[in-house]
Amino acid sequence: xxxxxxxxxxxxxxxxxxxxxxxxxxxxxxxxxxxxxxxxxxxxxxxxxxxxxxxxxxxxxxxxxxxxxxxxxxxxxxxxxxxxxxxxxxxxxxxxxxxxxxxxxxxxxxxxxxxxxxxxxxxxxxxxxxxxxxxxxxxxxxxxxxxxxxxxxxxxxxxxxxxxxxxxxxxxxxxxxxxxxx
Amino acid sequence: xxxxxxxxxxxxxxxxxxxxxxxxxxxxxxxxxxxxxxxxxxxxxxxxxxxxxxxxxxxxxxxxxxxxxxxxxxxxxxxxxxxxxxxxxxxxxxxxxxxxxxxxxxxxxxxxxxxxxxxxxxxxxxxxxxxxxxxxxxxxxxxxxxxxxxxxxxxxxxxxxxxxxxxxxxxxxxxxxxxxxxxxxxxxxxxxxxxxx
Numbered sequence: 001x002x003x004x005x006x007x008x009x010x011x012x013x014x015x016x017x018x019x020x021x022x023x024x025x026x027x028x029x030x031x032x033x034x035x036x037x038x039x040x041x042x043x044x045x046x047x048x049x050x051x052x053x054x055x056x057x058x059x060x061x062x063x064x065x066x067x068x069x070x071x072x073x074x075x076x077x078x079x080x081x082x083x084x085x086x087x088x089x090x091x092x093x094x095x096x097x098x099x100x101x102x103x104x105x106x107x108x109x110x111x112x113x114x115x116x117x118x119x120x121x122x123x124x125x126x127x128x129x130x131x132x133x134x135x136x137x138x139x140x141x142x143x144x145x146x147x148x149x150x151x152x153x154x155x156x157x158x159x160x161x162x163x164x165x166x167x168x169x170x171x172x173x174x175x176x177x178x179x180x181x182x
Numbered sequence: 183x184x185x186x187x188x189x190x191x192x193x194x195x196x197x198x199x200x201x202x203x204x205x206x207x208x209x210x211x212x213x214x215x216x217x218x219x220x221x222x223x224x225x226x227x228x229x230x231x232x233x234x235x236x237x238x239x240x241x242x243x244x245x246x247x248x249x250x251x252x253x254x255x256x257x258x259x260x261x262x263x264x265x266x267x268x269x270x271x272x273x274x275x276x277x278x279x280x281x282x283x284x285x286x287x288x289x290x291x292x293x294x295x296x297x298x299x300x301x302x303x304x305x306x307x308x309x310x311x312x313x314x315x316x317x318x319x320x321x322x323x324x325x326x327x328x329x330x331x332x333x334x335x336x337x338x339x340x341x342x343x344x345x346x347x348x349x350x351x352x353x354x355x356x357x358x359x360x361x362x363x364x365x366x367x368x369x370x371x372x373x374x375x376x377x378x379x
Binding site: 013014016017020021024025027028031032081082086087088090091095144145146148149152153155156157160161164 | 197198199204207211215218274275278279281282285286347350351353354355358359362363366367370
């Protein structure tokens with residue numbers, strides 16, 4: 001019994017990974033395809049730059065935006081693919097869609113998760129610009145290791161939160177039902 | 183057709199995102215960052231040596247030489263003109279995802295248990311293989327797209343797109359997905375199966 005259940009768990013786990021990787025490749029091709037990149041990703045990245053510049057202006061950085069580039073007298077940064085939160089959104093979206101769940105739960109997860117990822121990414125862009133302007137020696141390591149890892153970890157945590165959402169309540173209901181049957 | 187129900191599948195996750203698991207994740211992240219900073223240089227040398235061996239295994243004659251130096255992998259070829267500059271590829275971009283792997287494995291309830299430790303090192307070894315393959319793909323994409331007429335003479339249109347696209351996939355999605363996939367396959371805590379033996 002136990003071996004059967006373990007084998008079934010392994011099959012489900014491998015099935016999830018296969019679906020996750022398949023969706024990741026499909027979504028990657030979609031966002032890397034030039035018409036989609038030009039019509040969706042670049043304008044979206046420019047919007048990220050505008051919102052970030054607005055926040056930086058409130059913080060007194062005196063920034064302005066040219067396309068996907070944020071500039072001030074002290075520093076300039078170009079937001080590229082990999083810095084616009086799309087990479088974490090691809091990861092999160094693939095995991096949510098690959099995980100067995102009702103569509104309603106998936107849609108709620110996608111909506112809230114993608115918004116949360118973009119909020120974290122805005123904090124990343126704003127803080128990286130500030131570091132570049134005021135602590136330039138820390139920019140490279142903060143950009144590559146620290147913030148990329150933090151944003152991706154946020155994506156993974158959001159997925160785990162979503163995947164386990166409601167399971168405690170459901171387990172309690174199941175325990176309650178089993179007790180009543182006894 | 184019956185599909186696994188969410189409650190059943192999610193119940194099998196057996197991981198709770200709470201204050202304690204977030205603390206363990208943060209501790210794992212910092213520990214991983216420390217190890218990564220301390221051992222990046224020897225790691226890059228090992229990665230470059232393995233990448234060079236793999237590239238030369240498929241070259242006729244074998245001409246590529248890789249040298250890890252100051253956070254870069256310098257690409258040299260025996261047939262490069264003496265005076266031409268040697269491309270330097272930032273190595274940290276390839277392997278910083280080791281820190282993500284550490285953070286994810288630390289999130290489990292008993293991160294220092296021998297079982298979790300063993301699975302972590304198995305995942306880290308597999309991640310090293312991913313890093314070597316990513317380095318090889320990056321170098322092939324440099325050969326295929328960044329050496330002007332030489333690239334066009336030696337790589338067809340399909341090969342150029344394949345190598346450049348593969349490395350771009352690693353940059354955008356692969357390097358973040360690799361630690362998650364390895365953790366999910368090897369390190370994720372699983373609930374004991376239902377039923378009695």
